[in-house]
Amino acid sequence: MKKNAFYAQSGGVTSVINATAAALILESKKYQSKIGKVYAGKNGILGALKEELFDTSKETLATIKSLKTTPGGAFGSCRIKLKSFEENKKEYIRLVEVFKAHDIGYFFYNGGNDSADTAFKVSQISQNLGYPISCIAIPKTVDNDLVVTDCCPGFGSAAKYIATSTLEASLDVASMSETSTKVFILEVMGRHAGWMAASSALARVSKDDAPHVILLPEVTFNQKKFLSKVNNIVKSKGYCVIVTSEGVKNSKGKFLTESNTKDAFGHVQLGGVAPYLANLISKKLKLKNHWAVSDYLQRSARHIASKTDLLHAEAVGINAVRYAVKGMNGVMPVIVRGKGKKYTWKIKPAPLSKIANLEKKLPKSFISKDGFDVNSKAIEYLSPLIKGEAYPRFKNGIPRIKKLKLIQVKKKLPNWKA
């Protein structure tokens, strides 16, 4: 019984999510008796609802392979969470109509927490609407906050970018500190979980190396202790490198960036934690500082991807296909770390019911006593994830990106109205 497959990308993208897509499309070709075409949804689940399906078989093999080195989400992503079956039955009925119209029997959804939830809901279509579908959620998130899996594809590359950038910038500020900049602040992503900020600790070779202060969303910001620490570090080392999560909160549980800074018009000032801290350091410590906000750069920096992360990203794509053709439903291929000292890993299926909507924060046991750093347990966990380089091909000095043709399958149904 041959069926077509639907694949879509959801949530914030990563530098290796397209590597998962490539691996999945290529692996599907090995099961021609079971999988027909792989249709990629335009902008995640929206593509299924709107019946906007890209026919990946129209792309050349070379283009599909080149996705391995293309950051962003090649088919478009979305920030949409399906309501429950009870709350919005209409959406599920529509999905089944589209699946039926295009003979889709496999549903692959590549995303984070919210996406696992969407995939979990779709996986229940079988029983709710009597439509047989094999639904597999595929992990992806720079936030590294999915439960069950040891780590999330996308995170290792962001972590490598952050560690490398912290190291490089720290050498810069060290050389400027005698007569100029004393403090450098790097803001990284992580609204609720501090995995990315924590990974900056991998920049250290010896204990004294930067970063000297790491601010995590898991630790309440204490302004007095923070300023005192920064001041002491500048006094002893001559300079201080701070890496902060965007999601650092004060004792009232508010993001620092939501605090009482207003502009001339009385509006709450937009802006990151890095300029907030820079302002604080300028005013209270009178120390010259520089700050950077890496934002999208950190999650799209395919040029400095981690080889280990890339292998994870490909493996989850490959295994998703294998699970699907075995008829599994409502599972996610997760990464399982081996127990030995040498880093080993394998992929196994885990039920979405145990993953959807849960969030894995940095455990307390990974955080230093004073709350301004991570400890050796964290380093032990993080270290293997950034290992290995996997450079893209460059042309004319920039990464070579092959553009997809993105040919849509002819629509068979009336337009979707949300």
Next chain:
Amino acid sequence: MKKNAFYAQSGGVTSVINATAAALILESKKYQSKIGKVYAGKNGILGALKEELFDTSKETLATIKSLKTTPGGAFGSCRIKLKSFEENKKEYIRLVEVFKAHDIGYFFYNGGNDSADTAFKVSQISQNLGYPISCIAIPKTVDNDLVVTDCCPGFGSAAKYIATSTLEASLDVASMSETSTKVFILEVMGRHAGWMAASSALARVSKDDAPHVILLPEVTFNQKKFLSKVNNIVKSKGYCVIVTSEGVKNSKGKFLTESNTKDAFGHVQLGGVAPYLANLISKKLKLKNHWAVSDYLQRSARHIASKTDLLHAEAVGINAVRYAVKGMNGVMPVIVRGKGKKYTWKIKPAPLSKIANLEKKLPKSFISKDGFDVNSKAIEYLSPLIKGEAYPRFKNGIPRIKKLKLIQVKKKLPNWKA
């Protein structure tokens, strides 16, 4: 007549300034009858004034060679400009004392505009104080704003970082734009000259590609035209990528970041142009946006250095030595571009009197008619400078940095009092 050499790094550092240092130290070894030891000044000219000299002959050959891939300024840099001989004779007399004490006959100063000025002043010591010195300024600046030289070592690598980052982030925002972020803003360095912002245009392969708006310090910011342009681009393409120089100014000649935004305490708000523009776009266009400020990351990103830039950086170091042993004084090795279609270049000496304190902005002929872009002439100039990759070695997932021993020469003089 064998003399020792003094080498120092000055101003904002780059990802390849240490490659210049390495090339200079290694080249010096070829002239053992003329050059004795190479002393590196701790923190630029301060090292000469304070008699803080690192003996580079105490470093292993492997460590010196590894400087080729080490960002930052390995010997420390400074932001100090010597006053004129008439204004502060004391400093020059001290320099001569230090040179005499350590038998220094060659002075190499590696920096930008201000540093060329310092080097120019030192070069006049010969006549003013009767001390024979061969003084060579070596170009270095990510700002690319030195005159006479076709380009400045350090710039090409920053440009490659910016073009690559713009390309990567644009793929990210493109994939998010349907249901989330519509505008992405990247702030790059360039207080007075727009070379770095201009280099983001190298991210384009076809005309429609990002960046869609480039804001240059050479063009007065027109808020109305800017917002209208951004809005139109989002309407037609679905998203818009903006790259802005930190030094963009309004019609009153003030930096946008100095404008009337104040915090709750009435202080002028620190902070970059990117959050300023983001705020504007949120309020006036109600478009969801993300912004990044690359700050030190862009000038220390040795992991994505340009091979062409690296070769320039090494060549100016090598030629500085050759000029010095020929007895030249008050010159800079500059990069001269060949006339043919294929990019060629050579190094020649140019007098510091024609370089010091002058600033090369982006010429009007490189800027698009509407002022929001650069044109094909700019691309033609910029394109060769980012070509080629020159990856550092990695260890445990991060660039491998060999630490210098930094052994100081024994002081012979009383302490310096400024």
